Amino acid sequence: xxxxxxxxxxxxxxxxxxxxxxxxxxNRLQEPLFVHTAQIFAAPPEVRPxxxxxxxxxxTELQQAGYTQEGHTPVSTMGTYATGPGTVTVSPGPDSYHxxxxxxxxxxxxxxxxxxxxxxxxxxxxELEPLLITGLxxxxxxxxxxxxxxxxxxxxxxxxxxxxxxxxxxxGALDYRGVLRSAFNDIxxxxxxxxxxxxxxxxxxxxxxLKPDRTWHRKFAQVIIAMQLEHRFSKKQIFQMFANxxxxxxxxxxxxxxxxxxxxxxxxKDVGQLNLPExxxxxxxxxxxxxxxxxxxxLRATRxxxxxxxxxxxxxxxxxxxxAQAKSAPLDVVPGAFDSGEAPWFTELVRDQLQQxxxxxxxxxxxxxxxxxxxxxxxxxxxxxxxxxxxxxDQEARAHYAHLVKIYARRGIKPPPxxxxxxALVALNPHTGQVLALVGGRNYARSQLDHAIAHxxxxxxxxxxxxxxxxxxxxxxxxxxxxxxxxxIFTPLTVLHDEPTTFTFDNGQTxxxxxxxxxxxxxxxxxxALYRSLNNATVELAEMVGYDNVANLAKASGITSVEPTPxxxxxxxxxxxxQMAGAYTVFANGGVKLDPWMxxxxxxxxxDVIADYAPKTTTILDPRAAFLTVGLMEQVMNNRHGTGANxxxxxxxxxxxxxxxxxxxxxxxxxxxxxxxxxxxGNDDYSELSATxxxxxxxxxxxxxxxxxxxxxxxxxxxxxxxxxxxxxxGVIQVQLDDTTNLLADASxxxxxxxxxxxxxxxxDTCDHSMGDQRNIFQKIxxxxxxxxxxxxPPTVTxxxxxxxxxxxxxxxxxxxxxxxxxAPEKKKKKHGFWSRLFGHxxxxxxQDDDQNQQ
Numbered sequence: 001x002x003x004x005x006x007x008x009x010x011x012x013x014x015x016x017x018x019x020x021x022x023x024x025x026x027n028r029l030q031e032p033l034f035v036h037t038a039q040i041f042a043a044p045p046e047v048r049p050x051x052x053x054x055x056x057x058x059x060t061e062l063q064q065a066g067y068t069q070e071g072h073t074p075v076s077t078m079g080t081y082a083t084g085p086g087t088v089t090v091s092p093g094p095d096s097y098h099x100x101x102x103x104x105x106x107x108x109x110x111x112x113x114x115x116x117x118x119x120x121x122x123x124x125x126x127e128l129e130p131l132l133i134t135g136l137x138x139x140x141x142x143x144x145x146x147x148x149x150x151x152x153x154x155x156x157x158x159x160x161x162x163x164x165x166x167x168x169x170x171x172g173a174l175d176y177r178g179v180l181r182s183a184f185n186d187i188x189x190x191x192x193x194x195x196x197x198x199x200x201x202x203x204x205x206x207x208x209x210l211k212p213d214r215t216w217h218r219k220f221a222q223v224i225i226a227m228q229l230e231h232r233f234s235k236k237q238i239f240q241m242f243a244n245x246x247x248x249x250x251x252x253x254x255x256x257x258x259x260x261x262x263x264x265x266x267x268x269k270d271v272g273q274l275n276l277p278e279x280x281x282x283x284x285x286x287x288x289x290x291x292x293x294x295x296x297x298x299l300r301a302t303r304x305x306x307x308x309x310x311x312x313x314x315x316x317x318x319x320x321x322x323x324a325q326a327k328s329a330p331l332d333v334v335p336g337a338f339d340s341g342e343a344p345w346f347t348e349l350v351r352d353q354l355q356q357x358x359x360x361x362x363x364x365x366x367x368x369x370x371x372x373x374x375x376x377x378x379x380x381x382x383x384x385x386x387x388x389x390x391x392x393x394d395q396e397a398r399a400h401y402a403h404l405v406k407i408y409a410r411r412g413i414k415p416p417p418x419x420x421x422x423x424a425l426v427a428l429n430p431h432t433g434q435v436l437a438l439v440g441g442r443n444y445a446r447s448q449l450d451h452a453i454a455h456x457x458x459x460x461x462x463x464x465x466x467x468x469x470x471x472x473x474x475x476x477x478x479x480x481x482x483x484x485x486x487x488x489i490f491t492p493l494t495v496l497h498d499e500p501t502t503f504t505f506d507n508g509q510t511x512x513x514x515x516x517x518x519x520x521x522x523x524x525x526x527x528x529a530l531y532r533s534l535n536n537a538t539v540e541l542a543e544m545v546g547y548d549n550v551a552n553l554a555k556a557s558g559i560t561s562v563e564p565t566p567x568x569x570x571x572x573x574x575x576x577x578x579q580m581a582g583a584y585t586v587f588a589n590g591g592v593k594l595d596p597w598m599x600x601x602x603x604x605x606x607x608d609v610i611a612d613y614a615p616k617t618t619t620i621l622d623p624r625a626a627f628l629t630v631g632l633m634e635q636v637m638n639n640r641h642g643t644g645a646n647x648x649x650x651x652x653x654x655x656x657x658x659x660x661x662x663x664x665x666x667x668x669x670x671x672x673x674x675x676x677x678x679x680x681x682g683n684d685d686y687s688e689l690s691a692t693x694x695x696x697x698x699x700x701x702x703x704x705x706x707x708x709x710x711x712x713x714x715x716x717x718x719x720x721x722x723x724x725x726x727x728x729x730x731g732v733i734q735v736q737l738d739d740t741t742n743l744l745a746d747a748s749x750x751x752x753x754x755x756x757x758x759x760x761x762x763x764x765d766t767c768d769h770s771m772g773d774q775r776n777i778f779q780k781i782x783x784x785x786x787x788x789x790x791x792x793x794p795p796t797v798t799x800x801x802x803x804x805x806x807x808x809x810x811x812x813x814x815x816x817x818x819x820x821x822x823x824a825p826e827k828k829k830k831k832h833g834f835w836s837r838l839f840g841h842x843x844x845x846x847x848q849d850d851d852q853n854q855q
Contacts, residue, residue, distance in 0.1 A: 042374045058081075069081060089103070149243070155276045160243075266295075277327075348448075381713045421693070429675070432594065456575070456577075628758065645700075744765065
């Protein structure tokens with residue numbers, strides 16, 4: 001009787017909880033199992049005639065986008081493709097981002113030879129299907145990539161079942177001994193990690209329906225819900241739900257849920273590409289993903305992986321030989337995989353823009369398709385360049401710190417803590433404003449601060465705007481007058497004075513800049529002032545042009561913080577790397593500024609357009625003034641004394657223009673005919689970068705190698721391989737000048753360089769008609785030395801407050817005006833000793849970047 005009463009009471013209690021938690025399951029299943037967060041797509045890859053590209057590359061892109069080959073079933077609604085001898089025919093489907101307009105791409109000798117539309121017309125370009133980058137995180141900042149059971153790799157299911165639930169496919173929901181063991185351990189104090197909850201059914205019950213409390217009540221509820229799931233779903237369905245929602249740790253501020261997202265976060269690959277040791281590692285992490293995180297605890301993760309492999313041998317899933325081979329493999333986790341594959345800083349900026357532009361707080365629960373500007377291949381190149389650059393910078397930081405420690409030890413002072421600099425990289429299409437790649441820091445997992453949108457002093461990458469404002473005066477035919485009273489139309493050969501100077505402005509305020517290492521060059525042509533990045537000469541030019549004119553140009557270009565002061569000329573005001581990238585489109589795009597953009601289109605899950613976004617363009621400069629400035633910036637890299645010349649030694653040989661910057665931080669900004677990149681390096685605590693890196697803090701040494709590595713690898717990609725020389729607009733002429741005299745080069749002057757002039761302002765004399773031979777008798781006898789005449793540098797002066805010229809309005813080209821003193825000086829050299837003067841030794845010392853400015 002007692003037994004019957006107990007059974008009856010137990011049955012009533014069980015029925016109560018069965019009904020109660022049955023309602024919990026019903027309510028949960030009435031909602032979508034997974035929130036349909038917005039999907040972020042990359043920019044459509046563009047194919048152009050002349051690109052270095054193969055048919056296989058196009059086929060791979062199409063397959064990754066979900067296209068199927070014609071004749072194969074099932075037919076993809078995204079689109080199909082067909083291959084022929086040297087051709088690929090692309091046919092977008094009804095779910096494509098593009099209209100259903102087919103095209104045939106023809107290849108010859110490793111290049112795209114032509115592209116024909118469906119009706120046979122020749123196309124200048126054709127866009128392929130955009131690839132999925134990632135999904136936006138949900139409200140809990142969890143990210144997942146949904147996969148089906150059939151998409152899981154060969155060893156994923158055997159690995160999970162071997163270590164978590166060996167009888168998953170054979171038994172019901174419960175393993176009673178395991179339930180008691182895990183329940184006891186879950187509530188035991190001091191236990192480092194949660195038990196496996198006995199079965200996969202119970203794990204799923206805990207993840208989907210219950211709070212993570214360690215109580216007997218939760219364990220009982222877990223049992224009831226697991227039994228409910230067994231009655232409602234097949235084993236494959238249960239495992240698929242589990243595979244998509246099992247917690248797999250965190251990267252930065254994101255939670256990683258499911259094997260699909262974990263494959264990308266830890267290995268940088270699609271889940272279907274995981275091999276045996278990688279599957280075993282993920283299966284082992286289920287027990288406690290934080291405790292077994294392979295980034296933070298590689299030894300623990302390795303031991304757990306090997307335990308999974310042994311369990312797979314016990315179940316017969318693999319052989320002992322396979323296990324031994326897998327154990328010998330390294331973890332092969334990729335620390336930067338999340339940063340490059342997920343582009344987290346870029347994705348967060350997209351999220352911010354969506355929140356601003358879409359008047360719908362629930363936009364991220366509707367499965368929207370978000371089409372963006374990102375180029376995934378270029379993003380990978382950017383991340384690689386940053387990773388390599390950071391390793392070099394850290395090495396220099398440690399070396400400089402060791403030097404400082406010795407100095408502090410001799411003084412009996414405790415050294416400050418070692419600071420590792422941060423970094424940002426922004427890459428744009430200079431003709432569309434499209435943000436192609438963006439890296440906001442050295443490692444997203446450690447710091448989510450986006451330095452690409454952090455305001456920092458621009459340093460000398462601001463200087464081209466001073467020279468562009470000066471070229472504006474040339475277009476108007478307005479002569480500039482220097483402090484010595486010499487006036488003339490501004491050209492690359494206009495004489496500037498590089499000397500210690502105190503500038504007076506705004507009713508008696510003074511400003512005294514200085515060059516790097518207090519090295520001065522006297523009278524020099526403007527082109528040399530820029531490629532050597534000389535502060536005093538540049539401030540003098542800004543004074544001649546008018547500080548207001550320079551500030552107005554900079555503000556119109558997007559550098560909104562500037563004020564019309566002498567310090568402005570050498571980059572003392574703030575801007576973000578993203579803003580500077582947009583500002584540099586003025587030079588790279590013929591005077592037209594393009595606002596950097598990331599959002600292209602927002603569409604419904606069925607592909608219906610919700611919103612399209614067009615880039616904003618503004619004409620800022622006459623194309624002639626823009627190109628004349630580009631001509632100066634080319635010499636920053638091409639002249640052996642240019643502050644950006646080091647990038648050429650890295651193997652980057654494409655035509656390019658740019659500028660270094662070294663004031664508070666290190667910068668490098670530059671562009672080719674089809675790619676613009678800005679790199680910034682600096683300290684989060686806003687301390688001087690030189691305090692961390694010493695001499696390596698200069699723009700060409702800290703930021704330059706990252707820029708050079710990025711651009712060198714970028715031009716190897718098919719979409720950026722067709723770089724071309726910059727083409728001057730009508731009214732601008734390029735000539736070859738002798739490097740010594742800055743006169744037109746002829747057969748007698750073989751050391752020359754390319755100079756750019758407003759037509760009619762270029763030199764007319766050739767180098768063999770320059771001033772007579774100034775060598776001494778010994779140099780003439782032995783054939784040593786050059787022919788430069790070095791005028792003495794002017795004395796140090798204090799400048800009165802200048803009267804700014806009127807705002808310049810671009811006009812038609814003017815003819816050459818031979819003003820007294822406007823011929824550029826021959827290259828100014830440092831003073832030599834007796835033997836140098838006798839044998840004509842050249843000055844081969846490359847000055848460092850200059851931007852150590854004072855306010």
